[in-house]
Amino acid sequence: MRRSTVVITCPEVCSYVFREVLTLWLEMVGSSQLENANPLIYQRSGDRQVTAQDEDEELHDRIDDREIFDLIRSINDPEHPLSLEELNVVEEIRVKANDEESFVSVEFTPTIPHCSMATLIGLSIKVKLLRSLPERFKVDVHITPGTHASEHAVNKQLADKERVAAALENSHLLEVVNQCLSARS
Amino acid sequence: MAEAQSALWGLVEEFVTGQQDSAAAEVATGVKDGAFTVLQVVESLGSCLANPEPRSRGRGVQLLSQVLLQCYSRLTEKEVEVLVVFYENRLKDHHVITPHVLQGLKALSMSEVFPLGLAVSVLKSIFQEVHVQSLMQLDRHTVYLIITNFMKNREDELKSLGADFTFGFIQVMDGEKDPRNLLVAFRIVHDIIIKNYALGPFVEELFEVVSCYFPIDFNPPSNDPHGITREDLIMSLRAVLAATPRFAEFLLPLLIEKMDSDVQSAKLDSLHTLKAACAVYGQKELKEYLPGLWASIRKEVFQTASEKVETEGLAALQALSACLSCSVLGSDSEDLLEGFLNNVLQDCRHHLCEPDMKLVWPSAKLLQAAASASSRACLKVSASVLPLLLEQYNQHGQSSHRRTILEMTLGFLKLQSKWLFDEDGDSLQSFREPLCSMVFSAVTDPSAQLHLVAVKAMTVLSTDQGFLSAEDIDLVADHLTRLILEEADPQSCQAAIEASGSLAKIHPAVFISRMVPQLCSRLQAVSMEGVEPASSGVPEHSIWLRCLEALAAMSTHHSIVEETVPILLGHLKRAQKDGQTNAEDIVAVCKSLHHVAVQCQENAKSLCFYHKTVVPCLLSLTVQAAMQDRETAVESHVLLNDSVLNAMVPIISAATTHLNPELASSSVSQVVNLFLDGEVSVLTENNFTAKFLPFQTDGPSAPQSRLVALLMAFVCSLPRNVEIPHLSRLLQHLLSLSLSGSSPFTYSSSAKCFAGLINKCPPGDLLDDVLQSASCKIELGLADEHTRTQALTLLVWVTKALILRYHPLNGQLTKKMISLLCDRDLGPLAADMFSLLVSECPDILNKACHAAIRIMFRQRFFTENVPKLVEGFNSANEDNKPNYLKALSHVLNCLPKQVLVTELPSLFSLLLxxxxxxxxxxxxxxxxxxxxxxxxxxxxxxxxxxxxxxxxxxxxxxxxxxxxxxxxxxxxxxxxxxxxxxxxxxxxxxxxxxxxxxxxxxxxxxxxxxxxxxxxxxxxxxx
Incomplete structure (x- = not known):
């Protein structure tokens, strides 16, 4: 259901380039076989403790690393009924946030170096952050250096604003991303 | 008679040729009234039953069946016999008649005088003549009902048919598709099995005819009027499949197959069914399939697809293990449990030792599930796993690994305390030594993440009286004390405090001698010397708070209560003497005392001690503070602080609600005398120069009147059967204090005390008089510029007390409250007060202090008053509208959701x-x-x-x-x-x-x- 039945349909306004971009996305999003059938499972961290400062009306809470991590840790893995945190794909130490400079950087680590889901995972993280952060933020999502075979290609794809926007125009891709982002029942 | 006869002819004619369905009901009424007999009906139908046209014959049978459905209970045995023979014969008739014939047979099958032997012949005819599955749903349902009725009333006769009955039924239900019919059919099969009908050679056929529906895949349409859920079908099918061990050889392979399916619901259903089947199976049935079942369960748990599947897989494994443990062993049969557990151990044990610890948790869970089934299983698994875990703990250096191992060990220890300590204390003695050294090394490990688990493990180990040696218990208490006094990780410290609470109950002497003195000396050291350099990096003040908390938590045994209560009271006494302690610390001490009181409520002896010690002491300390003030009167004494008195209220309340009647009545007269007449004999220290006059409102005794809050805590918490002396005088005093009191704390405490008393006051002249004078005074108070707030406060509390007990006066008072919403000054305050009216109050007028509360009082209040509020809102001017909205939203907030949903349409625009x-x-x-x-x-x-x-x-x-x-x-x-x-x-x-x-x-x-x-x-x- 994930890949094989997709037919690329573009509205007429789409240029040839747009069609190219989509094809590239869909190729990168990859096959539907379960690649890592038995992954290592990590402990989920608990909910952030609410402090007295959080409840004080007057104080300004800066957006920090943990807050960004909390946004992405519950994203579902596309092939397991587990969260990215449980698979250690995202870790708090690989998340950097700077509220003053409106900048967020996330490194994610695919479970195996040839994981074909890496692009989709990256895209899900990116989309979740775009939806959850104020517009002023610049969001950088990339693979932890040295953990994936086609690291550069994936990073380039994720860094390109136009390409990400194009990806989300495609109803199939959007649906898959939304599945990763929907709350687990 | 003849007249009736002709009327009958007319009705029959109308029904058969005139196609008037209503005629049948009239005939039935006639039969019921005795106007005509069933025999006459049959006679009048005579010609039409012989009509060559099948439809007319059908019409005739239909009329007769409908009459019988109404009147079957009036038939005589002879009549039933004739009718049965007639109907049985009709089964051979044209197929359009069959549905009506079945209706008639259904009616007859309900008759109590159904003749012997006929049930068998009816069923035989149905099995032979009717092809059930080609009938409509309703008619198939009728057939099932006929069979159900016969099974209920004619069990012996049907059993005489032997396996033919079973076979006949198999043919009847073969191919059934309608969920409504399936529910009935499943119940019939279940009864066939449970009531021991002969299955003969048809066991497999019977299994096939029901198991083809497994796993149930049915989703009711969203507008389904029949209310049959998927759950209903699943449960009734499961009851059938798991009903008999004779199905085992067919069911178990099916379950193994479905567990491997990709559909999660199929997996779950299979595991549930396996669990149910284990309850009736013995090891003979399971033997052959054990390896297959184990392989499937293991696969599910190792490759956890979802938590639900994992949980059910573990439950099924436990059921299997329990089933094998329960089976009686013959002298020659082998012990399957032994072999099965060996299998489980073999597949799981090595995962516990692998350095990457990849599958440790699933393995541990499987082992624990298998071990949790019986003491034999537990012993076998523990004996094999514990040495391994102990060894692993020593091999791994990383604390995260050690923690995992400790957590697993804890899981096994918990199982043991369930199964082994009671029966067979010795079997694990060999592990005592290494277990203790592991746990003690973990609790002193530099890494705090081990402490929490270690505390839990210590608790499990020491919970059983005989397992640990006395020295070990001493050591446990020392470790806990150290954690409470030094631990930096708040969670571990909290766990240590909780552990002390549960262990102190079992080993009170150890805790009194080892923990109490240490906590006590620390408590004094800190409070005497103020800040002192902290050795462990934990602020001294939080250690002080921990000591208080720990002292309260461990007061779970009478002998400990006798130690800890004086220590805590000692702090309050010192505070009274020097008057320098800050209010927050005293509140903390009070919280601990309250905690102790709550724990004492379960034990009459402790509660009695607590009440006799604490209540006089608190009164004495506060009275002294209030009298001191008379002389110095610069600033109020810290013990008279609002927050401190508010913290004392729950202590007195908790010490009073569960009191035995004798102690309560002696105590109440002392306390009431103290407040009314200044009779100070109850106090522990009572040499005062002046008199204690809390109800005198002018001048110097103002601080004294604050203590009415404590009086409230006491008298409003007494059980309703305890009589309060001088009630009338007390109420009058409270009434005047609540209107004349100067500080908000005083007048609201007084109003609350008044309300708490009248809520419980039995109906009669006293109550009427008091209420009469209260409402007069409220009116006067509202009219006087200076006492308006006091009067409103009193009004609210009195209204609440009366609403709770449905007193007739409550309507009038509530109306008064509503009318105050448009008062220029009091409006906003009155609106806020509406939340008091409907919400639960923590200190008085609640269930715990025995208030008179009628059920559904909120709903009643809602229906009576919300329309008035809405009306008031609509007619109010712009300035006052918010008051009405606020009152309304307070009322709505306290209502149960179900009530609100029905009222929402009328209120929604207002809410917007x-x-x-x-x-x-x-x-x-x-x-x-x-x-x-x-x-x-x-x-x-x-x-x-x-x-x-x-x-x-x-x-x-x-x-x-x-x-x-x-x-x-x-x-x-x-x-x-x-x-x-x-x-x-x-x-x-x-x-x-x-x-x-x-x-x-x-x-x-x-x-x-x-x-x-x-x-x-x-x-x-x-x-």
């Missing part, structure tokens, strides 16, 4: 209005009231959704953080509404919710993220 009210309290309480309702109110919301979304979005920018959070929660709740209502607003909402994403408060941002992301998912098939 309340959202744009500028008062934050109104906004907040309206939002909290709306949020849970949004889901159930789709219809009402439909016409208001634009306005609602607009107003909610406005509130997401409110200056108040809690309002912003609640508004965003409502925005999230909206996403559950039907899609067509939401889609037109999706883009607008997503744009608007971008703003709160940059809110300065993190808690607001969190809600904004959740709501916005959910709105993005609306309409996406992924959600």
């Amino acid at each position: 209005e309340a959202l744009s009210c500028s008062d934050r309290v109104v906004q907040l309480s309206t939002l909290t009231c709306l949020e849970p309702l949004l889901l159930d109110a789709a219809d009402i919301l439909n016409s208001h959704i634009d306005t609602l979304i607009r107003k909610l979005l406005n509130l997401t920018c409110s200056p108040s953080m809690v309002v912003r959070i609640s508004a965003l929660k409502c925005m999230l709740a909206l996403t559950k509404l039907p899609l067509p209502m939401l889609l037109p607003h999706k883009q607008q909402v997503i744009r608007a919710l971008a703003k709160p994403l940059d809110d300065k408060k993190r808690l607001v941002r969190k809600e904004a993220v959740e709501a916005r992301c959910q709105w993005f998912l609306i309409g996406s098939s992924g959600s």
Whole structure:
């Protein structure tokens, strides 16, 4: 259901380039076989403790690393009924946030170096952050250096604003991303 | 007679040729009234039953059947016999008649005088003549009902048919598709098995005819009028499949096959069914399939696809293990449990030792599930696993690994305490030594993450009296003390305090001698010398608080209570003497005392001691403080602080609610005498120069009157059967103090005490008089500029006391409250007070202090007063409208959701209005009231959704953080509404919710993220 039945349909306004971009996305999003059938499972961290400062009306809470991590840790893995945190794909130490400079950087680590889901995972993280952060933020999502075979290609794809926007125009891709982002029942 | 006869002819004619269905009911009524007999009906039908046209014959039979359905209970045996023979014969007739014939047989099958032997022949005829599965659903249902009726009334006869009955039924239900019929059919099969009908050679056929529905895959249509759920079908099919061991050889392979299916519901259903089957199977049935079952369960747990499947897999494994443990062993049969557990151990044990610890948790869970079935299983698994875990603990250096191993060990220890300590204490003695050294090394490990688990393990080990040696228990108490005094990790410390609470009950002497003195000396050291350099990096003050908390937590045994209560009271005494301690510390001591009181409530002896020690002491200390003030009177004594007195109220209350009647009545007269007459003999120290006069309101005794709060805590918590002496005089004093008191604390305590007493006061002259004078004084008080607030406070509490007990006067008082909402000065205050009226009060007028509370008083209050509030709102001027809204939203907030949903249509526009009210309290309480309702109110919301979304979005920018959070929660709740209502607003909402994403408060941002992301998912098939 994930890949094989997709037919690329573009509205007429789409240029040839747009069609190219989509094809590239869909190729990168990859096959539907379960690649890592038995992954290592990590402990989920608990909910952030609410402090007295959080409840004080007057104080300004800066957006920090943990807050960004909390946004992405519950994203579902596309092939397991587990969260990215449980698979250690995202870790708090690989998340950097700077509220003053409106900048967020996330490194994610695919479970195996040839994981074909890496692009989709990256895209899900990116989309979740775009939806959850104020517009002023610049969001950088990339693979932890040295953990994936086609690291550069994936990073380039994720860094390109136009390409990400194009990806989300495609109803199939959007649906898959939304599945990763929907709350687990 | 002849007249009746001709009337009957007429009706029959009307029914058969005139096609008037109503005629049948008239005939039936006639038969019931005795106007004509069934025999006459048959006679009058004679010609039509012989009619060559099948439809006319059918019509005739239909009339007869309908009459019989109404009148079967009046038939004589002879009549039934004739009719049965007739109907049986009709089964051979044309197929259009069959449905009516079955109806008639159903009616007859319910008759109590059904002749012997005929049931068998009826069933035989049905089995032979009727091809059931080609009938309509309703007629098939009729056949099942006939069979059910016969099984109920004619069990022996049917059994005489032997396996033919079973075979006949198999043919009847073979191919059934309708869920309504399946439910009945499954029940019949279940009865066939449970009531021991002969199955003969048809066991496999019977299994096949039901197992073809497994696993149930049925989703009722959304508008299903029959109310049959998938669950119903699953449960009744499971009952059949797991009903007999004779199905085992067919069922177990089927279950193994379905467990390997890709569909999660099939896996779950198979595991559930296996669990149910294990309850009736013995090891003979399981033997052959054990390897297959184990392999499937192991696969499910190792490759956890979902928590549900894992849980059910473990439960099924436990059931298997339990089944094998229960089977009686013959002398020659082998012990399958032994072999099975060996298998489990072999497959799981090595995972516990692998350095990467990849599958440790699934393995440990499997082992624990198998071990939890019986003491034999537990012993076998523990004996094999514990040495391994102990060894692993010593091999691994990393504390995260050690923690995992310790957690697993804890799991096994918990199982042991369930099974082994009681029966066979010796079997694990060999592990005592290494277990203790492991746990003690963990609790002293430099890494704090081990401490929490170690504390839990120590608790399990010491819970059983004989297992640990006395020295080990001493050591446990020392470790716990050290953790409480030095531990930096708050969670571990909390666990240590809890552990002390549960272990102190079992080993009180150890804790008294080893822990109490240490905590006590630390408590004094800190409070005497103030700040001292902390050795462990934990602030001294928080250690001081921990000591208080620990002393309270461990007061679970009478002998400990006798030690700890004087220590805690000693602190209050010192505070009274020097008067320098800050109020927060005293409140902390009071909290501990309250904790002790709650724990004492279970034990009459401890409670008696507590009451006799604590109540006089608290009264004595506060009275002394109040009398001191008379002389110095510069600043109020710290013990008379609002917060301190408020903290003492629950102590006295908790020490009083569960008191035995004798002690209560002696105690009550002393306390009442103290307050009314200044009779100080009850106090522990009582040489005063002046008299204690709390009800004298003028001048120097003002501080004394604050102590009415303590009087309230005592008298309002007494059981209703304890008589209060001088009640009338007491009430008069309280009444005047509540109107003349100068400080808010005094007059509201006094009003509350008054209300608490009249709530329990038995009906009669005393109550009527007091209420009469109270309402007069309230009127006067409201008229006087200086006492308006006091009068309003008294009014609220009296109204509440009367609403709770449904006293007739409550309506009049509530009306008064409502009328005050448009008062220029008191309006806003009165509106706030409405929340007091309906919400539960923590100190008085609640269930715990034996208040007279009628059920559903809130609903009653709602129906009586909400229309008045709405009316008041509509007629009020702009300035007062917020008061009505606030009162209304307070009332609505306390109501159960079910009541609100039915009232929502009439109130919804008002609630919308309340959202744009500028008062934050109104906004907040309206939002909290709306949020849970949004889901159930789709219809009402439909016409208001634009306005609602607009107003909610406005509130997401409110200056108040809690309002912003609640508004965003409502925005999230909206996403559950039907899609067509939401889609037109999706883009607008997503744009608007971008703003709160940059809110300065993190808690607001969190809600904004959740709501916005959910709105993005609306309409996406992924959600």
